[in-house]
Amino acid sequence: MNIPNWICLYGNKLNSVKKVIRDLEVIENKPVGGNNFILLLKSTENLPPMRPGQFCQVKVDKAPEVYLRRPFSIHSVDYKAKTLTLLIKAIGKGTTVLSGITQGERLNIVYPLGNGFSLTMEPNVLLVGGGCGVAPLLFLAQTLKEMGIIPTILVGGKTTEDIPRLEAYRKIAETHVATEDGSLGEKGLVTQHTVFKTRLAEFKRVYTCGPEAMMKAVAQAAEALEIPCEVSLENTMACGIGACLCCVTETKEGHKCVCTDGPVFDSRNLNGWNIDKASACSLPYIKTE
Amino acid sequence: MIDLAVKIDNLQLKNPVMTASGTFGYGLEFDDFLDVSQLGGIVVKATTSKHREGNRYPRLAETNMGMLNSVGLQNKGVDYFVKETYPKLTKYNTNVIVNVSDSTIEGYVEVAEKINELERIPGIELNISCPNVKEGGMAFGTSSQMAASVVKAVRKAYKKTLIVKLSPNVTNITEIAKAVEDAGADSVSLINTLLGMAIDAEKRRPVLSTVTGGLSGPAVKPIALRMVYQVSKAVKIPVIGLGGISSATDAIEFILAGATAIQVGTANFIDPAVTIKIINGIADYLQRHQIENITNLIGALEI
Numbered sequence: 148m149n150i151p152n153w154i155c156l157y158g159n160k161l162n163s164v165k166k167v168i169r170d171l172e173v174i175e176n177k178p179v180g181g182n183n184f185i186l187l188l189k190s191t192e193n194l195p196p197m198r199p200g201q202f203c204q205v206k207v208d209k210a211p212e213v214y215l216r217r218p219f220s221i222h223s224v225d226y227k228a229k230t231l232t233l234l235i236k237a238i239g240k241g242t243t244v245l246s247g248i249t250q251g252e253r254l255n256i257v258y259p260l261g262n263g264f265s266l267t268m269e270p271n272v273l274l275v276g277g278g279c280g281v282a283p284l285l286f287l288a289q290t291l292k293e294m295g296i297i298p299t300i301l302v303g304g305k306t307t308e309d310i311p312r313l314e315a316y317r318k319i320a321e322t323h324v325a326t327e328d329g330s331l332g333e334k335g336l337v338t339q340h341t342v343f344k345t346r347l348a349e350f351k352r353v354y355t356c357g358p359e360a361m362m363k364a365v366a367q368a369a370e371a372l373e374i375p376c377e378v379s380l381e382n383t384m385a386c387g388i389g390a391c392l393c394c395v396t397e398t399k400e401g402h403k404c405v406c407t408d409g410p411v412f413d414s415r416n417l418n419g420w421n422i423d424k425a426s427a428c429s430l431p432y433i434k435t436e
Numbered sequence: 437m438i439d440l441a442v443k444i445d446n447l448q449l450k451n452p453v454m455t456a457s458g459t460f461g462y463g464l465e466f467d468d469f470l471d472v473s474q475l476g477g478i479v480v481k482a483t484t485s486k487h488r489e490g491n492r493y494p495r496l497a498e499t500n501m502g503m504l505n506s507v508g509l510q511n512k513g514v515d516y517f518v519k520e521t522y523p524k525l526t527k528y529n530t531n532v533i534v535n536v537s538d539s540t541i542e543g544y545v546e547v548a549e550k551i552n553e554l555e556r557i558p559g560i561e562l563n564i565s566c567p568n569v570k571e572g573g574m575a576f577g578t579s580s581q582m583a584a585s586v587v588k589a590v591r592k593a594y595k596k597t598l599i600v601k602l603s604p605n606v607t608n609i610t611e612i613a614k615a616v617e618d619a620g621a622d623s624v625s626l627i628n629t630l631l632g633m634a635i636d637a638e639k640r641r642p643v644l645s646t647v648t649g650g651l652s653g654p655a656v657k658p659i660a661l662r663m664v665y666q667v668s669k670a671v672k673i674p675v676i677g678l679g680g681i682s683s684a685t686d687a688i689e690f691i692l693a694g695a696t697a698i699q700v701g702t703a704n705f706i707d708p709a710v711t712i713k714i715i716n717g718i719a720d721y722l723q724r725h726q727i728e729n730i731t732n733l734i735g736a737l738e739i
């Protein structure tokens with residue numbers, strides 16, 4: 148089994164990696180369907196070690212209405228080339244300005260932030276992404292693959308355009324698709340996909356990122372089968388470094404900051420994410436034939 | 437040689453730049469970005485007598501050049517602070533000030549008494565101006581009488597430097613400032629956040645779980661500047677100015693208006709290292725204007 152360098156270096160004490168503020172150069176801004184685009188950013192110095200699921204806080208210039216930084220997951224990393232990518236969906240003021248950024252411009256970012264997914268040595272894992280929620284899952288899939296674990300990937304969206312980067316996932320692992328309008332893959336939600344309905348019990352761990360309703364459905368199905376499920380939350384943030392306490396989510400241990408205690412949480416620790424065990428089998432999306 | 441040192445009561449500040457409570461955590465969150473010991477002082481997160489979970493999410497709404505928050509004094513309580521957090525802060529070679537909050541006078545006194553025992557904490561900032569809690573908080577800061585009674589009670593229990601943080605959500609801030617000065621405050625800091633509100637028109641709902649929240653950031657600067665100007669004329673004790681400061685120029689403006697020191701709040705979220713830039717910028721300004729001592733600039737506004 149191949150263990151990525153940074154794990155050897157830092158083990159699980161990745162918190163000891165120093166956060167930095169850097170100006171990165173935009174090498175490419177590539178539209179990838181729908182309102183999604185990928186920013187390829189280059190650093191002049193070595194990148195700090197990053198963990199899948201971690202994020203950065205981007206300063207959006209030239210947008211007078213955007214005051215706070217905007218958080219985005221690390222989509223992929225190339226330590227050798229000193230580049231990283233972000234996969235962003237233009238949904239509002241800041242992201243729309245970012246979608247128009249051009250090659251040669253600089254982006255000021257604070258990174259790496261947050262805890263990231265916990266990596267497992269279990270061979271059978273499922274990654275479930277919805278819409279732009281696939282962003283951190285590419286980095287996760289790549290890292291797992293480096294470790295010798297080939298994940299199974301399931302992505303969903305309303306329509307084909309909501310499934311960016313499919314080719315990148317297919318290069319890494321078996322990737323399944325569900326669209327609500329049936330324009331690509333199976334018609335329906337990810338939780339209605341054959342893989343989810345019939346094979347969930349095979350997996351030893353589930354990782355999910357996307358709309359909260361989707362993550363909840365995935366997490367509850369996993370919980371019913373006693374499979375640990377890690378979810379990546381997207382609460383609105385101000386500081387991104389645990390100073391303002393604005394981004395909290397309710398957990399079994401009280402309010403926790405999504406920016407420092409998360410963004411990745413074990414769904415079982417989140418309040419309001421659990422299923423009532425007794426009724427688990429009557430839930431429509433759990434079929435373990 | 438440029439001299440940036442200022443004095444707030446018995447506190448010696450190596451420069452006038454401090455950080456504002458609730459925006460700088462305990463300093464530790466910023467260790468990666470700057471040497472906290474280079475600051476004139478830091479004011480750590482509000483500490484209350486008991487553990488508080490704070491308000492529900494969402495607690496944040498971005499506004500034009502600012503933000504609303506309704507964190508609601510989330511903290512683990514004074515006993516936890518004394519036992520777990522304080523030992524981590526003694527590494528700092530700067531003034532670590534504790535922001536003291538509560539909902540009753542007894543609560544304020546309890547926290548002040550416990551903090552009084554901590555050797556490396558040279559002062560407290562009494563927060564009588566939090567707009568985000570149901571009882572107490574701002575209620576103490578919006579009436580001269582209540583402000584005076586809580587300051588008097590804490591003054592009895594607390595022997596070191598007592599800074600009182602004022603609310604801008606009042607008709608006449610100088611009255612409150614004079615009342616807390618008479619009650620024994622060594623200094624006043626202003627402003628806390630301005631009560632505001634944000635609405636999501638699409639959803640027809642308030643953005644914040646608490647409906648209203650506290651406005652901070654560049655948007656509040658003109659109001660803060662005016663209040664610092666008025667209060668520094670009305671009281672003899674040193675004034676600490678804050679509200680929207682994001683650059684050295686902003687800081688100089690507050691000092692010209694009468695502030696002895698300044699605090700940087702929301703701007704830390706945009707640039708975690710901004711405080712160091714502000715210190716350097718103030719030094720540059722003094723050099724450029726051939727002023728050797730920052731104290732010559734305090735209240736030096738020409739009208």
Ligand SMILES: Cc1cc2nc3c(=O)[nH]c(=O)nc-3n(C[C@H](O)[C@H](O)[C@H](O)COP(=O)(O)OP(=O)(O)OC[C@H]3O[C@@H](n4cnc5c(N)ncnc54)[C@H](O)[C@@H]3O)c2cc1C
Binds near residue numbers: 217219
């Ligand atoms: C840890 C983390 C990682 C993220 N990773 C990615 C990523 O990889 N790619 C990506 O495209 N997005 C990601 N997001 C979401 C992204 O931060 C928001 O879409 C972005 O901040 C919106 O900025 P805006 O100025 O365009 O929107 P605004 O104009 O501020 O808001 C437009 C609308 O979007 C809503 N909105 C704003 N922020 C959020 C949010 N965080 N979550 C849900 N709705 C929001 C607002 O309520 C409003 O209705 C992530 C968020 C977090 C917290």
Ligand SMILES: Cc1cc2nc3c(=O)[nH]c(=O)nc-3n(C[C@H](O)[C@H](O)[C@H](O)COP(=O)(O)O)c2cc1C
Binds near residue numbers: 601654679680702
């Ligand atoms: C997220 C947040 C939390 C805050 N928490 C506190 C607090 O606990 N105690 C306090 O006295 N002021 C608190 N404040 C107010 C700030 O200390 C400061 O008075 C205010 O934000 C104005 O300054 P600024 O515009 O520079 O941020 C908080 C402000 C923000 C934005």
Ligand code: FES
Binds near residue numbers: 388405
């Ligand atoms: S965004 Fe400030 S604590 Fe998480």
